[in-house]
Structure formats: C-alpha cells, structure tokens
Amino acid sequence: MKVLVLGGDGYLGWPTAMYLSDQGMDVAVCDNFVRRQYDFEIGAESLVPIASLQERIKTWHEVSGKSIKLYVGDLVQADFVYAMMADFRPDAIVHFGEQRSAPYSMIDRGHAVYTQYNNVIGNLNVIYAMADVDPAMHLVKLGSMGEYGTPNIDIEEGFIAIEHKGRRDVLPYPKQPGSFYHLSKVHDSHNIMFACKNFGLRSTDLNQGIVYGTETEQTVRHPRLATRLDYDAVFGTVLNRFCIEAVLGHPLTVYGQGTQIRGILDIRDTVRCIELAVLNPPDRGEYRVFNQFTEEFSVKAMAELVAKTWPGEARVEMVDDPRTESLSHYYQATHTRLLELGLTPHLLSQTLIESLFRVIEENKHRVNWESIQPSVNWRHTKNPASHLNAKLNGL
Amino acid sequence: MKVLVLGGDGYLGWPTAMYLSDQGMDVAVCDNFVRRQYDFEIGAESLVPIASLQERIKTWHEVSGKSIKLYVGDLVQADFVYAMMADFRPDAIVHFGEQRSAPYSMIDRGHAVYTQYNNVIGNLNVIYAMADVDPAMHLVKLGSMGEYGTPNIDIEEGFIAIEHKGRRDVLPYPKQPGSFYHLSKVHDSHNIMFACKNFGLRSTDLNQGIVYGTETEQTVRHPRLATRLDYDAVFGTVLNRFCIEAVLGHPLTVYGQGTQIRGILDIRDTVRCIELAVLNPPDRGEYRVFNQFTEEFSVKAMAELVAKTWPGEARVEMVDDPRTESLSHYYQATHTRLLELGLTPHLLSQTLIESLFRVIEENKHRVNWESIQPSVNWRHTKNPASHLNAKLNGL
Numbered sequence: 001m002k003v004l005v006l007g008g009d010g011y012l013g014w015p016t017a018m019y020l021s022d023q024g025m026d027v028a029v030c031d032n033f034v035r036r037q038y039d040f041e042i043g044a045e046s047l048v049p050i051a052s053l054q055e056r057i058k059t060w061h062e063v064s065g066k067s068i069k070l071y072v073g074d075l076v077q078a079d080f081v082y083a084m085m086a087d088f089r090p091d092a093i094v095h096f097g098e099q100r101s102a103p104y105s106m107i108d109r110g111h112a113v114y115t116q117y118n119n120v121i122g123n124l125n126v127i128y129a130m131a132d133v134d135p136a137m138h139l140v141k142l143g144s145m146g147e148y149g150t151p152n153i154d155i156e157e158g159f160i161a162i163e164h165k166g167r168r169d170v171l172p173y174p175k176q177p178g179s180f181y182h183l184s185k186v187h188d189s190h191n192i193m194f195a196c197k198n199f200g201l202r203s204t205d206l207n208q209g210i211v212y213g214t215e216t217e218q219t220v221r222h223p224r225l226a227t228r229l230d231y232d233a234v235f236g237t238v239l240n241r242f243c244i245e246a247v248l249g250h251p252l253t254v255y256g257q258g259t260q261i262r263g264i265l266d267i268r269d270t271v272r273c274i275e276l277a278v279l280n281p282p283d284r285g286e287y288r289v290f291n292q293f294t295e296e297f298s299v300k301a302m303a304e305l306v307a308k309t310w311p312g313e314a315r316v317e318m319v320d321d322p323r324t325e326s327l328s329h330y331y332q333a334t335h336t337r338l339l340e341l342g343l344t345p346h347l348l349s350q351t352l353i354e355s356l357f358r359v360i361e362e363n364k365h366r367v368n369w370e371s372i373q374p375s376v377n378w379r380h381t382k383n384p385a386s387h388l389n390a391k392l393n394g395l
Numbered sequence: 396m397k398v399l400v401l402g403g404d405g406y407l408g409w410p411t412a413m414y415l416s417d418q419g420m421d422v423a424v425c426d427n428f429v430r431r432q433y434d435f436e437i438g439a440e441s442l443v444p445i446a447s448l449q450e451r452i453k454t455w456h457e458v459s460g461k462s463i464k465l466y467v468g469d470l471v472q473a474d475f476v477y478a479m480m481a482d483f484r485p486d487a488i489v490h491f492g493e494q495r496s497a498p499y500s501m502i503d504r505g506h507a508v509y510t511q512y513n514n515v516i517g518n519l520n521v522i523y524a525m526a527d528v529d530p531a532m533h534l535v536k537l538g539s540m541g542e543y544g545t546p547n548i549d550i551e552e553g554f555i556a557i558e559h560k561g562r563r564d565v566l567p568y569p570k571q572p573g574s575f576y577h578l579s580k581v582h583d584s585h586n587i588m589f590a591c592k593n594f595g596l597r598s599t600d601l602n603q604g605i606v607y608g609t610e611t612e613q614t615v616r617h618p619r620l621a622t623r624l625d626y627d628a629v630f631g632t633v634l635n636r637f638c639i640e641a642v643l644g645h646p647l648t649v650y651g652q653g654t655q656i657r658g659i660l661d662i663r664d665t666v667r668c669i670e671l672a673v674l675n676p677p678d679r680g681e682y683r684v685f686n687q688f689t690e691e692f693s694v695k696a697m698a699e700l701v702a703k704t705w706p707g708e709a710r711v712e713m714v715d716d717p718r719t720e721s722l723s724h725y726y727q728a729t730h731t732r733l734l735e736l737g738l739t740p741h742l743l744s745q746t747l748i749e750s751l752f753r754v755i756e757e758n759k760h761r762v763n764w765e766s767i768q769p770s771v772n773w774r775h776t777k778n779p780a781s782h783l784n785a786k787l788n789g790l
C-alpha cells in the first residue's frame with residue numbers, strides 16, 4: 001500500500017507519515033514548509049523544538065530502518081502535483097496540506113483570500129491530477145467538525161435523510177461554518193463530492209474535531225522525531241493551550257462563557273483513524289464522510305479538567321470571545337463510522353494530560369508570552385499586526 | 396438610490412444597468428471585458444453585433460439623457476475594488492461580474508481553477524470592501540438554480556425547515572451543483588452567508604434560472620444599445636440556442652432525452668427582479684435567497700415549443716449528453732418571494748419567441764456553425780481546443 005501524505009511536515013502530517021510507515025506502508029510526504037513561514041510572520045514557534053523534515057526522515061530511517069520519500073513543492077502549482085502523482089503513484093493520498101487555522105484566515109482580507117486560494121485551488125489540482133494520472137486513487141481529505149457549525153438538530157456524518165412535503169431524499173448535511181478557513185473546507189467538500197460523481201474518483205472526507213497531545217508511539221523514539229506543539233493564539237488549539245497555560249501559571253483563558261461544545265480526540269487516535277480510512281477505501285465514485293472525534297466537551301469543562309489535573313495553581317479566566325460563534329447551543333454529533341471500522345479511542349484522562357504536562361515542563365523556557373494573547377478579532381477586517389508592527393517600530 | 400452593476404458589459408449586466416438607470420437610479424457599471432476575451436479564446440461571438448461599453452454608455456446618454464459611470468477593472472484586484480466602492484459609495488451592488496458558463500469551467504483543470512479563483516476571490520474582495528467602506532451596502536448577488544442540483548424533494552428558497560430525531564431547525568438548503576462553475580456559486584453563497592452574520596452585511600442571493608430573449612424596453616432604443624446573444628456550445632443558453640438552430644435550419648440539439656427540467660425566465664423579468672431586490676433590501680446582517688425564474692420546462696418541451704412556433708421546418712434531435720447530470724428526475728422548485736414583491740412574469744409564448752426569431756433572422760449571416768457543436772465533455776479532463784488547434788494548424 002503506497003500512501004502520499006500531503007502536508008507531511010505539519011503537526012499531524014508528520015506523525016501520520018511515521019505511523020503509516022511503521023505499519024508497513026510505503027509512505028511519501030509532500031510539503032512546501034509554509035507552516036514554518038507562518039511562524040515567522042506571527043512571531044511564534046512550536047513549544048517543542050522540531051527538526052527539519054529532511055532530518056526527521058533521516059532519523060526515522062535510522063531508528064526504524066524504513067524510508068519515507070520526500071516531495072518538496074506547492075499544491076497550487078499543478079505541474080508539481082501532476083509530476084509527484086505520476087512519479088509516486090499512490091494508492092491513497094492523505095491530504096493535510098492546507099492552511100488550517102481559523103484565526104489566521106480571519107486576520108484580514110489578504111489572509112482570508114490566501115486561505116481560500118491556497119486550500120481550494122490546491123485541492124482542485126489534487127482532484128484533477130487524480131483524474132488524469134489514476135482515478136482509482138483514494139483521496140483521504142482532512143475536513144473539520146467546524147464545517148457543520150452548531151445546528152439545533154443532531155449532526156450526522158456528511159449526509160442527512162430529509163422528509164419534506166411528503167417526499168424523501170438523503171442530501172449533503174447543511175453547513176454553517178464560522179470562519180473563512182472553515183468555509184474553505186466546505187468548498188473543498190463540495191468540489192470533492194462533485195469530482196467523485198463526475199470523474200468516478202473515490203474519497204473519504206474526515207471531519208476532524210480538535211486534536212490534543214503531542215506524542216505518538218513513533219514521535220517518542222527520538223527527539224528529532226517530535227512533532228510541533230503550538231500554543232499561540234493563532235495556531236494553538238484549545239486543549240493544548242490550556243495545558244500550557246496551566247504549566248506556565250497563566251490563567252486558563254476561556255473565550256466567552258466557555259459554553260461552546262466541541263468534539264475532541266487524542267493525536268494517537270488521529271493517526272489510527274487515517275489508517276482505518278486508508279485500509280478500507282470506498283468504491284469508485286463514492287464520496288463518504290466520517291466525523292473524526294471521540295468525545296464532546298464544553299470549552300469550560302476542558303479548562304476545569306485541566307485546572308483540576310494540574311498539581312499546581314490554575315485559575316480559569318473568561319475573556320471576551322474574539323470569534324462570532326454561538327455561545328449557548330445544542331450539540332450532538334454522530335461519530336460511529338470510525339468506531340465501526342475498529343477505532344478504540346484514547347479517552348481524555350489525567351494520565352494523558354499529565355504526559356502533555358511533562359513535555360510542556362521540559363520546554364517552558366521557550367515560551368513567548370505575547371503570542372498567547374488573542375490578536376485576531378472576527379469582527380475586524382484589518383490586520384492587527386499592522387498596529388503591532390507600528391508599535392514595535394516606534395511609529 | 397445609487398447602484399453599482401458589476402459585470403455591466405455582459406448579456407444581463409448591460410440591460411440591467413440601463414433598466415435601473417431608466418427607473419431613475421444613479422447607476423455605475425464595472426467590467427474588465429474578460430467576457431469579450433472568452434469569445435476570442437473559443438472562436439465565437441455574439442450573434443447580435445455589440446458596441447463597446449464606452450459607446451453603449453455614450454449612446455444611452457444620447458437617447459435617455461441619463462449618465463452611467465464606468466469603472467474598468469478586475470474584481471480580483473482588491474485595491475481596484477476598494478477604490479471603486481469608496482469613490483461611488485453605492486447603496487446596492489448588483490454582482491453579475493463572474494465567469495458564468497458551466498461548460499467553460501469544465502474544459503480542463505485550468506478553466507476549473509480559473510473559474511473558482513476568479514469568482515470566489517472576486518466575491519471575497521467585494522465582501523471585504525463592503526465591510527470596510529460601508530457595511531450598510533446591499534449586495535445583490537447573482538446565483539444559479541443549478542446550485543441546487545436535482546434533489547428528490549421540493550427545492551425551497553435558500554433554506555429548509557428540517558425535523559430530525561425530534562428536533563427542528565431551519566438550515567441552508569443542501570446543494571448538489573453539477574459543474575465547477577455552479578460550485579463556485581455555492582462557495583460564494585456560503586461565503587456571503589457567513590459575511591452577513593460575521594460583519595453584519597446584508598445580501599440578496601438570486602438563484603436564477605435560464606434566461607432567454609435579447610430585447611428589453613431599453614436595448615431596442617438604439618442598435619448600439621443591443622445586448623449580446625450567444626449561441627455557441629460554451630456560452631449559449633439552451634432556449635436561445637434552440638431558436639437560433641430553428642432559424643438556421645439546423646436540428647434542435649437536445650442533450651440526452653431532454654427529460655432534464657429547468658426553470659426559465661424572460662430577460663425582461665431578470666431586470667425587473669433585480670429592481671425588486673434593490674428596492675426592498677433585507678435588514679443589516681440578513682442573508683436571503685430568492686429563486687429567480689418564472690416557469691419550469693423539460694428541455695425537450697422547450698425544443699418542441701420552439702419547433703412548433705418556428706414557421707419553417709424544424710427537427711428535434713437527441714444527441715449524447717456531454718454533461719454528467721440526472722436525466723430523469725423529480726423537479727419542483729418554490730419561487731414565490733419575487734412574486735410577493737410584485738413581479739408580473741412575461742411567460743413563454745409564441746409572441747416572445749417570434750421577437751427572438753426576428754432578431755436572429757436579421758443576424759443569421761453572422762453565424763459560425765462550428766461553434767454550435769458541443770466541444771466540452773464533463774467526463775474529460777483535457778482541453779478539446781488543444782486537439783482542435785492541432786488540426787487547424789495541420790499538426
């Protein structure tokens with residue numbers, strides 16, 4: 001089984017590549033390193049030091065004896081995508097290769113346009129390269145639970161049976177995404193659904209919840225195999241950020257009243273879900289959706305759990321919500337299809353958070369305090385960095 | 396009332412601009428003339444000769460005494476969009492300024508990417524310029540009935556009440572568009588819906604059916620005020636194309652068995668619908684959808700009606716469907732909101748088609764036969780012109 005991981009240098013792409021390689025699959029990774037560029041732009045960096053992708057691949061070969069092939073390039077460049085696909089000829093393509101931060105997409109017009117251009121056009125190039133090189137390839141596409149928004153009915157896995165005026169159909173689940181990033185994923189989903197029908201492609205769209213944790217069986221085998229751990233307000237996801245705030249003695253900053261409910265999962269479940277999708281491809285022409293998370297928590301409950309688990313002082317602090325999201329809402333989302341394929345979830349427990357606490361303790365001297373403060377407000381249309389830069393430069 | 400018509404040089408943009416000007420509104424038009432460029436690319440042109448936009452505006456001033464302001468530029472250039480909006484400060488923006496052909500978007504990868512880039516990014520720039528210059532502006536956005544696809548339940552106007560597992564919500568109507576062009580409109584709709592909620596904008600999304608006809612009260616006032624009439628397989632819409640085929644003695648080419656059902660409307664109803672939307676803006680923060688068509692016909696019924704009405708010989712011929720669309724399907728679409736606002740439809744009748752026959756007769760010496768043949772196949776991923784060019788060049 002040959003698997004090409006797009007975005008193979010990222011938080012989840014790199015652990016996924018090693019995990020699949022460890023299962024005996026023939027793995028290649030593709031990246032253009034723009035994720036490392038975003039760090040320079042916003043003045044943040046991974047709490048855990050990360051090696052270059054070339055060093056990671058070399059180290060993985062040293063510790064496992066297995067090879068991972070590297071393609072350096074940008075998915076918006078069609079000639080690169082076609083050449084890579086024709087050269088590697090994967091059975092499955094795992095597509096993490098998109099700008100994945102909602103706050104980043106909401107910085108200003110330029111970042112909204114960049115996010116939709118980068119994600120939608122890159123994904124269109126992948127679709128066409130599949131159709132032209134080998135339409136039997138399986139596209140395993142990373143989506144987001146945030147595509148659904150917070151409807152007042154149960155969220156289903158991609159499709160919903162609707163009875164209306166005495167007739168019935170099963171239709172794509174209506175989406176109400178809450179950022180230009182989440183919108184880009186909705187656009188991708190519609191494009192892929194059409195491509196499956198039109199070109200006879202096959203795809204699994206994984207609507208993932210919020211991932212937490214930093215260690216997998218593979219990343220712990222050598223420090224140079226570590227994956228990134230983001231805690232800044234732009235790329236840091238909520239549970240990782242709470243753990244870091246606790247270790248640092250910073251209040252755990254909850255947006256609004258913290259009544260927003262979100263699906264979450266352990267990083268070790270992410271890599272296993274990808275494997276399950278790859279090992280169980282859909283039929284040609286089929287577009288399917290799995291909701292990829294294992295538990296639901298309110299943001300406040302996550303903060304309280306972290307505060308309770310951390311042995312030191314930890315205070316939960318409510319701050320103004322920079323997002324325009326529903327704070328009090330119904331939330332019930334189906335997530336049975338990955339369980340049916342054999343997923344055994346790692347549920348959130350003290351043990352798991354404690355392993356994260358340990359990694360954070362080891363690296364806490366690296367923290368940049370300024371980057372934790374929310375800098376992007378959904379209601380504003382201007383780049384907050386333009387003010388920050390002016391201040392830094394004494395203008 | 397100040398109205399800015401984006402795409403004001405096009406088939407519907409130009410008649411709309413004159414119509415609104417005639418109603419006493421202060422009108423500006425914006426265009427980058429890429430529609431005229433597509434003609435060069437595919438080797439086709441309007442059956443009716445059309446003047447330049449500058450000549451049109453001058454002639455309109457001569458016959459009506461009214462002025463239309465002109466902005467020449469491209470919506471994907473944000474600085475141009477911002478400067479135009481800040482200069483004209485419209486109350487309403489009527490957005491026709493997108494690549495509007497489904498076959499064009501399906502030519503090959505490059506045309507799919509161009510269509511989504513051009514339409515989605517241009518529209519994002521308009522959204523941000525509204526938010527920054529004046530969020531009270533009303534965006535009247537042209538969508539398509541083709542965004543819905545052909546579900547097995549009634550199509551509603553943008554939203555549908557869903558009961559599911561004992562709970563209830565009103566959610567965006569699920570979309571199943573059938574081309575990368577139609578997908579671009581779905582992406583736009585999602586982006587606009589979010590922008591209304593997030594930035595407090597207001598918008599009317601007009602999901603328009605297939606427009607037929609070429610004359611309005613304003614276009615007939617001078618030959619230099621005529622709007623384009625397309626009959627080629629890429630930009631020609633179905634009813635106009637049937638009329639032209641009848642006049643030319645060409646078989647009326649129906650795709651598949653012609654059992655596809657489509658909503659249609661007269662060009663004179665298009666301009667009136669736009670006026671009704673402009674005169675009755677939604678509240679700030681509101682995103683609403685009107686289904687803009689007046690009658691439903693199967694494609695075969697349209698062909699038969701044209702054949703019966705044309706006084707000469709006319710034969711209906713079934714050809715292989717180049718599209719991947721459902722040929723036999725349920726179709727019932729609600730379209731009451733524009734009627735409630737006061738629309739009095741011009742229904743399809745012999746008189747109306749006969750006026751179109753007359754215009755075609757006058758211009759039939761201009762027909763290019765080759766451009767009528769379907770050249771784009773939905774299942775192919777390569778540009779058919781690359782073969783055609785090779786043939787023309789004797790390669």
